[in-house]
Amino acid sequence: MVIKYSKEIRELLDSLNSKQLMYTNFELKNPKNGLYMLGVYHMVPGKGMNMLQAAAEVAAESSTGTNFTVQTETDFSREMNALVYKVDLKKELVWIAFPWRLFDRGGNIQNILTYIVGNVLGMKQIKALKLLDLWFPSAMLEQYDGPSYTLDDMKKYLVIKNRPVLGTIIKPKMGLTSAEYAEVCYDFWVGGGDFVKNDEPQANQDFCPYDKMVLHVKEAMDKAVKETGNKKIHSFNVSAADYDTMIERCEMIRNAGFEAGSYAFLIDGITAGWMATQTLRRKYPDVFIHFHRAMHGAFTRPENPIGHTVLVLSKLARLAGASGIHTGTAGVGKMKGTPQDDIIPAHNILQLLADGHMFEQSWAKVPKDDKDLLKLVKEDVAHHVILEYDSWRGVKKCAPIISGGLNPAKLKPFIDVMGNVDFITTMGAGVHAHPDGTQAGAAALVQAMEAYNKKISIEEYSKKKGKKELARAIEFFGKPKKATDDESH
Ligand code: CAP
Ligand code: MG
Ligand code: MG
Ligand code: MG
DSSP: OOOOOOHHHHHHHHTOOHHHHTTBOTTOSOTTSSSEEEEEEEEEEOTTOOHHHHHHHHHHHTTTOOSSOOTTOOHHHHHTOOEEEEEETTTTEEEEEEEGGGSOTTTOHHHHHHHHTTGGGGOTTEEEEEEEEEEOOHHHHTTSOOOSSOHHHHHHHHTOOSSOEEEEEOSSSSOOOHHHHHHHHHHHHHTTOOEEEOOTTOSOBTTBOHHHHHHHHHHHHHHHHHHHOSOOEEEEEOOOSSHHHHHHHHHHHHTTTOOTTSEEEEEETTTTOHHHHHHHHHHOTTSEEEEEOTTTHHHHOTTOSEEEOHHHHHHHHHHHTOSEEEOOOTTSSSSOOOHHHHHHHHHHHHOSEEEOSSOEEEOBOOOTTOHHHHHHHHHTTTTTGGGTTOGGGBOOOOEEEEOTTOOGGGHHHHHHHHOSOOSEEEESHHHHTSTTOHHHHHHHHHHHHHHHHTTOOHHHHTTSTTOHHHHHHIIIIISOOSSOHHHHO
16 A cells, blocks of 8 residues: 655655665554554754654664664664654654664663663754653553552551542751651641651751661651551652662661551652662562652753653653652642643553553553453543452552642642542641641641532631631631742742
8 A cells, every 4th residue: 555645744755864764664554563662752853954854863863773874784673673653744743663672671661761862862963852752552561560559558558538648748858857857747647647758858967867867757656646546657768879778778667667558768760760769669569669750850841842741751650660759730839830741640650541642551451342341441430440459461550749839728729630639749838837837737738638528618617616727827828928939939
């Protein structure tokens, strides 16, 4: 069957040199045949290159090629070429199919990134190159760990349903002694909060030695659990300079007497790396692996023409087996981000079937003709239960973790934009800047959640008896005043 190309495409094809032609195939029968991972980039060609020439150079450098055809190519190596299979000249978009046999076997995420946003980001042949979305065939999904301990397990441990996990980050970000740090944890927990995380730079600073921080947090947690009768969780940052120190921190926590479920391991997934993230997932499948994404802005900010989206980062974190990753507040908080940028990733790491920016991704191996199962997956009416115990057929959920600049007055606005309560929220300033302190900040957060579940506005609810912490939070955070910290971000 002869494909009719537009004049423009025909001219672009005629402009390709023999090497570039080897990385282009607009007649690829079915890119979703299971042999390829698919990616879509926004791309602006570099000087002297047209769209298709530059796209073919990207496909070459992100798979088997370099800037010249080499004499050492073989028939098989050519089978591993990535292929440009579609372009949208108006929108400056390029679709590339990557034979996923290129990737390190055994589920290695850093290896994928080294190809698809590795050297290509530094090439002269492009002026802009941003990976917008990825699509994984189910045969490939099965090679990757996916999450083990999930948000469902965490909610079971906390004995909570139809509400987010209410958390905080201890502030000031750094500078408290281990005892002072634990005191703030205690205040948040007795105020009614569920979950406390180290801030992303917390490590073994001389004024807050790691071992003492762990022990003081254990004491604070025991006290708070006893006084409230509720389970509590602490997410410890185990990022470190080297593997041994990271494992030493994990083992210190596990040997400090925390019961399973009461602690999570936080990893600065970008600065500590994918190997650290995957090591934790594989070594501690019974622990919630909390991926903090500090430094992601270098790649993901909408105004960055070179890099990748939050969606790409979030989907790879799920593939790697992070139990949760920060996905942004969709502009409700202090960080840049829109519903498009932040909510689509949150849905893509939560659901078994979700629309991305460019692809609909199924995270389950559901037979196409299995209409009723597909209906369950599509409407997610099964709430993942269909795949709970047959993980071979699907990649478990990864929890959106929502922080940056949220406070109790912004909880409902965020839930409204998110469209569900299947997430963890960790408010730092939103709790510890409360005029009556951390305990009141936690109480205000709990009251804001109560108001939401009772379908009453926080203004109304805060007038009721015993809800003064919420009233004070609204007063302090809710009304736009002169340029406060929050607005100056
Ligand atoms: C939030 C936070 C988080 C950022 C990360 C901070 O503190 O602890 O690390 O939210 O951003 O250090 O800023 P606040 P994101 O709650 O006081 O803002 O969640 O978008 O990755
Ligand atoms: Mg699988
Ligand atoms: Mg106190
Ligand atoms: Mg932080």
